[in-house]
Amino acid sequence: MEQAAAEPLVHIRDFRMDFGSTTVVKDLSFDINRGETFGFLGSNGSGKTTTIRALLGIYQPTGGILHINGQPFSPENGDRLGYLPEERGLYKKESVIDVMTYFGRLKGLSKHDAAAWSHRYLERVALPDKAKLRLDKLSGGEQQKVQLGVTIMNDPELLILDEPTKGFDPVNRRLLMDIIDDQKKAGATVLMVTHQMEEVERLCDRVILLKDGRAEAYGTIPDVQDQYGGTMIRLTYSGEIPDSPHYEASLRDRNYAELTVIGKVDEAIILRELVDAGVLVRSFTTTRLSLDDIFVKVYGDENELVGA
Amino acid sequence: MARHNLGTVVSFEVTRNLTKRRFWISTLIVPVIFGIVIALVVLSNTATDKSVNSQKNAKLTFSYSDASGYIDPALVASFGGTLAADPKAAIAAVKSGALDAYFAYPADPTTQTTRVYGVDEGIFQNGKYSSVATALLVASAEAKIGDAKLSTLAQGAAPVVSTTYKDGVEAGGIGGVIPPLLFLAIFYIVILLLGNQMLTSTLEEKEDRVSEMILTTLNPTTLVVGKVVSLFIVGIVQMIVFTLPIIIGYVFFRTALNLPEFDLSSLDINPWQMVVGALLLAGGFTLFTGTLVAVGAIMPTAKEAGQVFGIMMALIFVPFYAVSLVVSDPHAFIVQLFTYFPYSAPVTAMLRNGFGSLSPLEATIVIVEQFALGIIVLRLAVRLFRYGSIEYSKKVSLKTAFARS
Numbered sequence: 098m099e100q101a102a103a104e105p106l107v108h109i110r111d112f113r114m115d116f117g118s119t120t121v122v123k124d125l126s127f128d129i130n131r132g133e134t135f136g137f138l139g140s141n142g143s144g145k146t147t148t149i150r151a152l153l154g155i156y157q158p159t160g161g162i163l164h165i166n167g168q169p170f171s172p173e174n175g176d177r178l179g180y181l182p183e184e185r186g187l188y189k190k191e192s193v194i195d196v197m198t199y200f201g202r203l204k205g206l207s208k209h210d211a212a213a214w215s216h217r218y219l220e221r222v223a224l225p226d227k228a229k230l231r232l233d234k235l236s237g238g239e240q241q242k243v244q245l246g247v248t249i250m251n252d253p254e255l256l257i258l259d260e261p262t263k264g265f266d267p268v269n270r271r272l273l274m275d276i277i278d279d280q281k282k283a284g285a286t287v288l289m290v291t292h293q294m295e296e297v298e299r300l301c302d303r304v305i306l307l308k309d310g311r312a313e314a315y316g317t318i319p320d321v322q323d324q325y326g327g328t329m330i331r332l333t334y335s336g337e338i339p340d341s342p343h344y345e346a347s348l349r350d351r352n353y354a355e356l357t358v359i360g361k362v363d364e365a366i367i368l369r370e371l372v373d374a375g376v377l378v379r380s381f382t383t384t385r386l387s388l389d390d391i392f393v394k395v396y397g398d399e400n401e402l403v404g405a
Numbered sequence: 406m407a408r409h410n411l412g413t414v415v416s417f418e419v420t421r422n423l424t425k426r427r428f429w430i431s432t433l434i435v436p437v438i439f440g441i442v443i444a445l446v447v448l449s450n451t452a453t454d455k456s457v458n459s460q461k462n463a464k465l466t467f468s469y470s471d472a473s474g475y476i477d478p479a480l481v482a483s484f485g486g487t488l489a490a491d492p493k494a495a496i497a498a499v500k501s502g503a504l505d506a507y508f509a510y511p512a513d514p515t516t517q518t519t520r521v522y523g524v525d526e527g528i529f530q531n532g533k534y535s536s537v538a539t540a541l542l543v544a545s546a547e548a549k550i551g552d553a554k555l556s557t558l559a560q561g562a563a564p565v566v567s568t569t570y571k572d573g574v575e576a577g578g579i580g581g582v583i584p585p586l587l588f589l590a591i592f593y594i595v596i597l598l599l600g601n602q603m604l605t606s607t608l609e610e611k612e613d614r615v616s617e618m619i620l621t622t623l624n625p626t627t628l629v630v631g632k633v634v635s636l637f638i639v640g641i642v643q644m645i646v647f648t649l650p651i652i653i654g655y656v657f658f659r660t661a662l663n664l665p666e667f668d669l670s671s672l673d674i675n676p677w678q679m680v681v682g683a684l685l686l687a688g689g690f691t692l693f694t695g696t697l698v699a700v701g702a703i704m705p706t707a708k709e710a711g712q713v714f715g716i717m718m719a720l721i722f723v724p725f726y727a728v729s730l731v732v733s734d735p736h737a738f739i740v741q742l743f744t745y746f747p748y749s750a751p752v753t754a755m756l757r758n759g760f761g762s763l764s765p766l767e768a769t770i771v772i773v774e775q776f777a778l779g780i781i782v783l784r785l786a787v788r789l790f791r792y793g794s795i796e797y798s799k800k801v802s803l804k805t806a807f808a809r810s
Contacts, residue, residue, distance in 0.1 A: 150617075150795070153620075153621045154620075154621075155617060155620050155791070155792075156792075170621075171624070172620070172621060172622055172623050172624050173624065175622075178621060180617070180618065180621045182618065184614045184616075184617060184795070185614060186613045186615045186618075187615055187618070188421075188609065188615060189613050190421075195417075195421070199413070199417045200618070200622065202410075202413045202417075203410050203413055203414075203622045203623055204622060244618075247618065
């Protein structure tokens with residue numbers, strides 16, 4: 098799996114996926130660089146899970162190239178993949194330690210190493226006394242912790258997490274984020290699907306926003322913020338705010354307004370326009386659009402519950 | 406790094422099957438019941454032998470009347486009996502308990518019923534009256550014949566051995582039929598014991614939502630083959646557990662169980678038939694396993710998959726409805742149809758192979774058909790598992806499964 102460091106670890110070009118007469122993903126292209134944390138964002142049904150399944154060979158793509166380390170993925174060359182799917186589950190009637198050891202062996206560890214690693218991990222996630230219990234005797238959150246352990250037990254080079262914090266309480270969410278941080282520090286490349294935008298802003302180096310199977314935005318978070326009018330001006334004032342090609346008033350009260358800047362325009366030019374139009378500006382502060390704002394802006398018209 | 410996960414899958418699947426309490430309860434229930442039956446039969450037979458012996462040796466006070474003239478009065482006297490002067494008085498004596506029994510032999514004991522009257526001594530003891538009455542009749546007949554060998558021959562107890570020839574070569578007879586039919590017995594046992602497990606073997610991944618984890622960790626072919634191999638191993642363990650009490654019963658309690666001694670030297674083992682039988686068994690196993698796994702891969706739950714199991718079982722029993730035709734007229738249309746229809750072929754062909762009516766050409770065609778279809782269906786099963794197992798709660802149509810491929 099050794100490749101030149103400059104080459105992206107994940108390379109997707111012109112990916113298309115049809116299910117019968119329905120096109121789920123069309124002409125999708127993006128790369129994930131080695132060592133980065135990549136946010137894969139989109140509303141439900143936008144094609145995220147389909148893309149991941151095609152990348153991992155679970156689905157055969159209708160067209161395009163989906164490579165990991167320069168070749169299509171197969172379990173035989175996927176020793177260092179960690180995948181936490183959206184549909185969670187392990188062998189429920191088996192004991193925690195048996196299931197973890199089994200997956201460890203499938204991922205190339207010896208039985209002894211897999212068992213030893215599993216016990217250490219269970220200590221870390223406060224489940225050392227649950228090792229010999231059947232999985233269906235554990236709570237949902239505890240089962241998720243075990244599944245995350247199975248995902249990372251082979252020291253993955255690429256970690257694909259499909260909604261990793263779904264079903265976790267805030268305490269365990271923090272624990273999970275710490276574990277992901279540790280994996281990043283160990284050099285793992287992380288592809289993360291999530292609807293928690295604060296997690297994306299905290300963890301991700303770059304993101305892609307998928308809408309109806311197409312890339313709506315792609316790049317670093319500041320790039321995406323720029324693409325969606327990146328800057329917002331908060332204004333307290335007296336007078337009448339004029340229309341302008343440089344901004345769009347997303348909120349306009351009697352003495353307070355929020356103006357979304359269109360394109361890359363110097364804030365000073367906007368201030369000059371307002372003053373020239375006779376607006377008495379009492380305060381003028383600029384801030385960047387949050388990913389949450391952008392998400393609502395992109396998907397708000399779909400009238401759909403996020404995270405369902 | 407190449408991984409050899411087949412052993413890991415087999416080890417995991419076999420271990421978790423053999424460590425399940427449910428497996429041992431369902432496996433041991435048969436031999437335990439069999440053991441209990443053996444014990445009851447041994448106890449019963451021992452008690453019966455004792456009873457028969459005691460009844461034969463019992464000194465009864467009895468009288469008799471003989472319209473046939475066969476009964477030897479001296480013999481009756483040695484048994485302690487006397488000739489009844491008046492049958493009605495004899496019956497009255499029995500009723501009052503003054504006499505243990507009264508036997509009324511008819512003019513023709515071979516077609517008419519011998520009447521036995523006795524004092525009731527309970528259901529198990531009352532048999533002694535008819536035992537003594539019968540013993541008197543047999544001993545009197547033997548005395549009239551006057552020759553022990555003639556007497557034995559009269560009872561039809563003469564050993565006869567038949568030798569038949571087919572195409573100028575000595576035919577095996579029933580001793581030649583039994584060995585190749587053992588493969589048929591094994592086929593039935595394996596399919597009946599393991600069929601349902603085969604059907605549900607890949608359902609667990611779907612029901613437990615573990616399919617995606619597995620598919621990205623393991624080649625589905627390895628998983629399916631691993632499951633089939635482990636099921637076969639589990640089946641062998643079950644067969645050993647099932648047959649052990651039978652072997653123990655035969656070896657150590659044959660006499661007590663009144664089991665006939667089985668002379669293995671009478672078996673005629675034809676190498677060609679044995680090879681054909683073994684190949685038909687392997688081919689049929691491959692086809693049925695592949696089919697059951699494929700069906701399981703597209704079903705969402707064990708309950709729904711179970712409905713298909715009945716149909717599969719019917720297919721292996723259908724040829725038995727025409728078994729007399731299979732034996733007597735192997736070239737009849739229905740027999741030919743059953744011989745070549747893939748799912749009735751293993752049983753029909755194994756039956757015909759046992760009875761020596763399966764030609765080398767027919768055997769070759771059926772064996773090739775079974776293996777070829779079996780491999781195709783197994784590959785289809787892997788494909789259906791790959792693309793159907795992530796449709797967690799839905800029944801997957803072939804069209805849907807192939808739309809994802």
